[in-house]
Amino acid sequence: MSDNMRLRVRFEKTGAIRYIGHLDVMRFFQKCLRRAEIDVAFTGGFSPHMIMTFAQPLSVGLESHGEYMDIEVHSVTDSQDMLERMNAASVPEIKIVSVKRLPENAGNAMASVAAAKYLVSFREGRTPALFKEDPARVNEAISEFLSKETIPYVKEGKKGTREVDLRPGIFEFFVKEDQSLEMLLEASSGDNVKPAQVLDALLALHDDSLSENALQISRLDTYTRKVSVDGILGELLSMDEVGEIF
Amino acid sequence: MNRDHLALSDDILMKIEKPARYIGHEYNSVVKDLSEVDVRFAMCFPDVYEIGMSHLGIQILYDMFNKMDGVWCERVYSPWMDLDEIMRKERIPLFALESQDPIKDFDFLGITIQYEMCYTNILQVLDLSQIPLLSKDRDDDDPIVIGGGPCTYNPEPIADFFDLFYIGEGETRYAELLALYRKHRKEGFDRENFLREAAKIPGMYVPSLYDVTYHEDGTIAAFSPRFDDVPEKVLKEVVMDLSSTYYPMKPVVPYMKVTQDRVVLEIQRGCIRGCRFCQAGQLYRPVRERNVDVLKEYAMTMLKNTGHEEVSLSSLSSSDYSKLPELIDYLIEECDKRHINISLPSLRIDAFSLDVMSKVQDIKKSSLTFAPEAGSQRLRNVINKGLTEEVILRGAHLAFEGGWTRVKLYFMLGQPTETEDDIRGIAELCNKIAAEFFETVPKEKRVNGRVQIVASTSFFVPKPFTPFQWAPQCTKDQFVEKAYFTRKCISEQLNQKSIKYNWHEADASVMEGVLARGDRRLAEVILKVYQKGCFYDAWSEYYKHRVWLETIEECGLTPEFYTSRERSLDEILPWDYIDAGVTKEFLKREWQKAQNEMISENCKVKCQGCGAARFGGGICFEERVAGDE
Known part of the structure; x- marks a missing residue:
C-alpha cells in the first residue's frame, strides 16, 4: 500500500435531506469531495471509484448528528481547511463537523460500528x-x-x-x-x-x-469499541474519538 | 425562506416511492429572497423527476432566468402515480421544488414539450396545480401558461391548454416578454391585453388570437389572425452566437440517480445531414458551432462546480463538429487526471472514433452503434441517410480488429416507398456484419466464440417540417406485419444465431402520429382521454391505447385522417402559420427527390437552399468543402 492516509469525516444530516436515501448520500459525497478538490484515492481498473466507506446507513426519514465516512487520500492540508472546503461544497443540511486522521490500525467505519445513540420523540397525537x-x-x-x-x-x-x-x-x-x-x-x-x-x-x-410513522428519530452519535493491544473489544467510544485532528 | 419547510407532510413523504423527487434542496439549486423578486417563473418538464432533470434545455433557461434581477425561476415535474393519487385525494396543490410554494401563485408556468406522448401529463400538471385546464377559463390571477420545445412547432393539438407558445430557442426573447409582463402588472393587469401585446414579440404565438376553419373533409380551410395587429406567421427564434449566450456553469446536481447524470456539453446546434425523416435536423437549422476554447473552459468549470464524474458531448451529430479531435484530446488529457469518464454519443464509426472510443471506454463492455435507419441503399437514398453498406462494413471490420464484439443497429420500419426487399436488407446487413466478424477475427481470438448483433427497429412517424410531412404513415397492422417480416428475414440468415432483434410497440406509434400532425380539434380528445384517467402515456405500462381510440371516435374524428391519409401538396397544414426557417418549397423539393431516390448533399458540401440562410450566420456562411467521405 502507498503512503495514503485514512481520514474519518463526521457529518450531520438534517432538515429536508432526511428524505435522501443512503445510496444517494454516498453519491452526494462522491461529488462533494470532487467539488472540494479533496485528493481522494481511487480504486484501479476501468471504472475507478473513490475509496470510501460509511459507518452505518441511516434510514430515510431520520436525522443524524453523528454520521461517519472514512476516505482514503493521497495528501492533506489540515483538518480545519479540509472541513471548510467540504462545507463550502456541501448543502446546509449536510454539515461536516470534523475531519480527523485515523491511526493505521483503526478498523474502517463500516466494520467497526458497535452502537448508535438515538433521540426519539412521538409525533403529535401519536x-x-x-x-x-x-x-x-x-x-x-x-x-x-x-x-x-x-x-x-x-x-x-x-x-x-x-x-x-x-x-x-x-x-x-x-x-x-x-x-x-x-x-x-x-x-x-x-x-x-x-x-x-x-x-x-x-x-x-x-x-x-x-401507530404508523409515530416516531421522530434523530441519531445523536455512532460508536465503536475500544480495542486493547491484544485485540479484545472493550467499552464504547464515539467513532469521532478514534481519529486525531491534524 | 424557511429551508425546512416542505410542501408534503412527513406522513406522505414516508409513504411514497423516492421522496427525493419532491424535496428540492439540490446542490446549485437557486433560492432567492422573495422580497427581491417580482416575477416568479415555474419551469416544468411534464414527466417524472429523473427524466425532467436530465434535460439540458431547462438547465439553460433556469440559469438564464435566475441571472435576471427580480426573477426567480424554480422547477416542477410530474408527480409519480403514487403521489398523484394522494395529491388529488387530499387536494394538495402542485408546488415548485425550490420554495415548495404552490405553482398557482406563480406569474408564469413554462412547460417544455419534448414528445407528443406527454400531452396528457401537461394536463396532469395544470390540474394538480389547480390551474384551469383551458386557457379561456383562466383569469388574471392564474399564471401565464407558456409552452416551448420541439413539439411546439405544431402546437395545435394542445393550443387550447396554453396561453402562449414560444417558438424557437429560449435564449433570445424572454427578457422582452418579462419586461412586457412587468409593465402590464404595474399598469393594471388584464390577461387578454397582455397576451395581445405579447403576440407582437417575435417568436410568440398566442393561439387564442387565431381562428381556424375547416372544409367538410376535415382539412383546414383557413387559418387567420383575429386582429390586424397579430402577425400572420410566427418565425422561430434562433440564437446565432452560441459562444456568447447563456450556458449553465452551475447546473443543479440531483441527489438521485437521474437519466443524464453528468456534465453535458452542447458542442453545436443543428445538423448538416438533412435526413428526410428527422425533425430535429430541420428545426435547429442553421448549424452553429460553439467555439472550442469556450467549450474547454465550460467543461472544466462545470465539472468543478458539479463534482460530476462524467462529461458527455451533446449534439445531433458530434462527428460533424469541426474541432472534434482537438476537443476530445483536451478532454481525455484533463479527465484522465481526474478520474472522469467521457461519454461520446452520436459518433460515426470510423478509424478516428474507434481510436477515441478505445481510449475512453472498456471495449469488452461497450458496444458499437450504427444507425443505418434503412436496410437497403435504395431506401437510404430515399431518406437521405448518407451511410453506405461499405462504410458500415469497413467500420465494423475496424471495430472487430480493435476488440469490439457487440454491435447495435438502429432501423426504422415504414418509411415512404419501403418494400419487402428493403426490409430483407436489414436482415442481410446484419448477416454481413456477423460474417465480417468471422472473417476478421480468427477463431482463437474470439471472446466467447461469437459476435452479438442487436438490431432494433422503431416505427416511422412522419413529423411536421420534414420532407416527409406529407407522407402517409403506416397503419398498425402494416407496422406489425413489417416487424414480423423483419423477424422472419433475420431468422433465415446464415448467422441468425448472432443476431438479436427488438422492435417497439406499434400502438403508441399510431397515437404519436395522430398527435404529431394533428390539428386543434384534437384538444378535445386529449382533454377527454385525460379525464378518463390517462396520463404518463409515454410509459408503456400506463398507455391505454383502447381509451385513446374510443375517445377519438367519440369526438367524431378518426386516427386515419391524421396518420395514413395521403396529404396533397397544396393542403393547408395545421402548422403552416409557423415559420421554422426552412421553406415549404425546400421541403417539397426534398419530398420529390425522395420519391426519385435522389440524395441531397450535406450543408458542408453543397447548400440545398433550405431557407435557413436568412438567419444570417452559422454553416450557411462558411466555406464549402470539396467533398465528403
Missing part, C-alpha cells in the same frame, strides 16, 4: 398511553422492561421473519425531562437494533403498539 404518564412512571416501566433476561422480537426481513432477542442490544434507554427518549442500541451490521423495535417490544407488554 404518543402511546404509556408515554403520556409522568417521566418517573415511564422510567419505571422501562426499568421493568430492561430487567427481563430476554426480550424476544420477531424481525421482518426480506427473507421472511426471524425471532431475535433484543435485550443484549439495548445498552441504555430512558426518558428525559422533556419526555423525549434516549436510547443507546447495538448497531453492528448483523445485530442492529432499531428504536421502533424496542418501543414495539415495550408497548406489546402493555397491550399497545406504535
Whole structure:
C-alpha cells in the first residue's frame, strides 16, 4: 500500500435531506469531495471509484448528528481547511463537523460500528398511553422492561421473519425531562437494533403498539469499541474519538 | 425562506416511492429572497423527476432566468402515480421544488414539450396545480401558461391548454416578454391585453388570437389572425452566437440517480445531414458551432462546480463538429487526471472514433452503434441517410480488429416507398456484419466464440417540417406485419444465431402520429382521454391505447385522417402559420427527390437552399468543402 492516509469525516444530516436515501448520500459525497478538490484515492481498473466507506446507513426519514465516512487520500492540508472546503461544497443540511486522521490500525467505519445513540420523540397525537404518564412512571416501566433476561422480537426481513432477542442490544434507554427518549442500541451490521423495535417490544407488554410513522428519530452519535493491544473489544467510544485532528 | 419547510407532510413523504423527487434542496439549486423578486417563473418538464432533470434545455433557461434581477425561476415535474393519487385525494396543490410554494401563485408556468406522448401529463400538471385546464377559463390571477420545445412547432393539438407558445430557442426573447409582463402588472393587469401585446414579440404565438376553419373533409380551410395587429406567421427564434449566450456553469446536481447524470456539453446546434425523416435536423437549422476554447473552459468549470464524474458531448451529430479531435484530446488529457469518464454519443464509426472510443471506454463492455435507419441503399437514398453498406462494413471490420464484439443497429420500419426487399436488407446487413466478424477475427481470438448483433427497429412517424410531412404513415397492422417480416428475414440468415432483434410497440406509434400532425380539434380528445384517467402515456405500462381510440371516435374524428391519409401538396397544414426557417418549397423539393431516390448533399458540401440562410450566420456562411467521405 502507498503512503495514503485514512481520514474519518463526521457529518450531520438534517432538515429536508432526511428524505435522501443512503445510496444517494454516498453519491452526494462522491461529488462533494470532487467539488472540494479533496485528493481522494481511487480504486484501479476501468471504472475507478473513490475509496470510501460509511459507518452505518441511516434510514430515510431520520436525522443524524453523528454520521461517519472514512476516505482514503493521497495528501492533506489540515483538518480545519479540509472541513471548510467540504462545507463550502456541501448543502446546509449536510454539515461536516470534523475531519480527523485515523491511526493505521483503526478498523474502517463500516466494520467497526458497535452502537448508535438515538433521540426519539412521538409525533403529535401519536404518543402511546404509556408515554403520556409522568417521566418517573415511564422510567419505571422501562426499568421493568430492561430487567427481563430476554426480550424476544420477531424481525421482518426480506427473507421472511426471524425471532431475535433484543435485550443484549439495548445498552441504555430512558426518558428525559422533556419526555423525549434516549436510547443507546447495538448497531453492528448483523445485530442492529432499531428504536421502533424496542418501543414495539415495550408497548406489546402493555397491550399497545406504535401507530404508523409515530416516531421522530434523530441519531445523536455512532460508536465503536475500544480495542486493547491484544485485540479484545472493550467499552464504547464515539467513532469521532478514534481519529486525531491534524 | 424557511429551508425546512416542505410542501408534503412527513406522513406522505414516508409513504411514497423516492421522496427525493419532491424535496428540492439540490446542490446549485437557486433560492432567492422573495422580497427581491417580482416575477416568479415555474419551469416544468411534464414527466417524472429523473427524466425532467436530465434535460439540458431547462438547465439553460433556469440559469438564464435566475441571472435576471427580480426573477426567480424554480422547477416542477410530474408527480409519480403514487403521489398523484394522494395529491388529488387530499387536494394538495402542485408546488415548485425550490420554495415548495404552490405553482398557482406563480406569474408564469413554462412547460417544455419534448414528445407528443406527454400531452396528457401537461394536463396532469395544470390540474394538480389547480390551474384551469383551458386557457379561456383562466383569469388574471392564474399564471401565464407558456409552452416551448420541439413539439411546439405544431402546437395545435394542445393550443387550447396554453396561453402562449414560444417558438424557437429560449435564449433570445424572454427578457422582452418579462419586461412586457412587468409593465402590464404595474399598469393594471388584464390577461387578454397582455397576451395581445405579447403576440407582437417575435417568436410568440398566442393561439387564442387565431381562428381556424375547416372544409367538410376535415382539412383546414383557413387559418387567420383575429386582429390586424397579430402577425400572420410566427418565425422561430434562433440564437446565432452560441459562444456568447447563456450556458449553465452551475447546473443543479440531483441527489438521485437521474437519466443524464453528468456534465453535458452542447458542442453545436443543428445538423448538416438533412435526413428526410428527422425533425430535429430541420428545426435547429442553421448549424452553429460553439467555439472550442469556450467549450474547454465550460467543461472544466462545470465539472468543478458539479463534482460530476462524467462529461458527455451533446449534439445531433458530434462527428460533424469541426474541432472534434482537438476537443476530445483536451478532454481525455484533463479527465484522465481526474478520474472522469467521457461519454461520446452520436459518433460515426470510423478509424478516428474507434481510436477515441478505445481510449475512453472498456471495449469488452461497450458496444458499437450504427444507425443505418434503412436496410437497403435504395431506401437510404430515399431518406437521405448518407451511410453506405461499405462504410458500415469497413467500420465494423475496424471495430472487430480493435476488440469490439457487440454491435447495435438502429432501423426504422415504414418509411415512404419501403418494400419487402428493403426490409430483407436489414436482415442481410446484419448477416454481413456477423460474417465480417468471422472473417476478421480468427477463431482463437474470439471472446466467447461469437459476435452479438442487436438490431432494433422503431416505427416511422412522419413529423411536421420534414420532407416527409406529407407522407402517409403506416397503419398498425402494416407496422406489425413489417416487424414480423423483419423477424422472419433475420431468422433465415446464415448467422441468425448472432443476431438479436427488438422492435417497439406499434400502438403508441399510431397515437404519436395522430398527435404529431394533428390539428386543434384534437384538444378535445386529449382533454377527454385525460379525464378518463390517462396520463404518463409515454410509459408503456400506463398507455391505454383502447381509451385513446374510443375517445377519438367519440369526438367524431378518426386516427386515419391524421396518420395514413395521403396529404396533397397544396393542403393547408395545421402548422403552416409557423415559420421554422426552412421553406415549404425546400421541403417539397426534398419530398420529390425522395420519391426519385435522389440524395441531397450535406450543408458542408453543397447548400440545398433550405431557407435557413436568412438567419444570417452559422454553416450557411462558411466555406464549402470539396467533398465528403
